[in-house]
Amino acid sequence: AQSVTQLDSHVSVSEGTPVLLRCNYSSSYSPSLFWYVQHPNKGLQLLLKYTSAATLVKGINGFEAEFKKSETSFHLTKPSAHMSDAAEYFCVVSPNAGNNRKLIWGLGTSLAVNP
Amino acid sequence: NAGVTQTPKFRILKIGQSMTLQCAQDMNHNYMYWYRQDPGMGLKLIYYSVGAGITDKGEVPNGYNVSRSTTEDFPLRLELAAPSQTSVYFCASSYGTSAGNEQFFGPGTRLTVL
Numbered sequence: 579a580q581s582v583t584q585l586d587s588h589v590s591v592s593e594g595t596p597v598l599l600r601c602n603y604s605s606s607y608s609p610s611l612f613w614y615v616q617h618p619n620k621g622l623q624l625l626l627k628y629t630s631a632a633t634l635v636k637g638i639n640g641f642e643a644e645f646k647k648s649e650t651s652f653h654l655t656k657p658s659a660h661m662s663d664a665a666e667y668f669c670v671v672s673p674n675a676g677n678n679r680k681l682i683w684g685l686g687t688s689l690a691v692n693p
Numbered sequence: 694n695a696g697v698t699q700t701p702k703f704r705i706l707k708i709g710q711s712m713t714l715q716c717a718q719d720m721n722h723n724y725m726y727w728y729r730q731d732p733g734m735g736l737k738l739i740y741y742s743v744g745a746g747i748t749d750k751g752e753v754p755n756g757y758n759v760s761r762s763t764t765e766d767f768p769l770r771l772e773l774a775a776p777s778q779t780s781v782y783f784c785a786s787s788y789g790t791s792a793g794n795e796q797f798f799g800p801g802t803r804l805t806v807l
Binding site: 620621670681683684685686 | 734735736737738751752783785795796797798799800801
């Protein structure tokens with residue numbers, strides 16, 4: 579069965595320090611993987627996506643993620659947190675790289691950024 | 694380009710009432726989706742559509758109906774509202790379903806059933 583696990587429900591960092599949000603997935607197929615961000619009372623915005631090209635994916639706002647097949651992981655990182663990064667982050671997997679209709683969503687990681 | 698729009702933003706219903714959540718997109722996307730997001734949870738797919746006149750059930754379709762008469766619009770109907778349908782509803786669209794076709798989301802409708 580396909581699944582996605584976000585290993586931390588809540589992460590707190592200080593402004594200017596690195597961010598690491600962890601995501602593991604399980605898929606019988608070669609997956610597509612996404613990170614979405616949701617700011618308070620806002621809709622969802624795509625941060626970045628992996629689609630079987632380069633394993634290191636760069637997204638918006640300085641975020642990047644590395645696809646590691648051997649570890650079935652797709653962790654999200656940012657070198658230096660900004661106050662505006664405080665939001666909910668969702669790791670999403672599309673089990674079949676050729677069909678993203680039925681995305682599987684993680685439960686989310688809430689990122690707090692302290693001044 | 695407005696993207697994906699949803700109305701209303703907020704709604705309170707009484708048990709047994711019905712309502713339609715509206716969703717429209719102006720990107721000429723073939724695929725549209727309805728999700729619900731419960732507190733502390735990820736999104737769950739209710740229904741989706743691959744084009745005008747074609748819809749299919751997602752993960753949690755019970756209690757909902759959809760129609761897709763045009764490419765632009767994809768309304769979600771609640772016939773007999775129940776407290777279990779209290780949630781935030783997101784509509785999304787995408788150009789296709791091949792790898793890398795991201796889904797674009799509307800701002801959401803926050804529904805409370807009392």
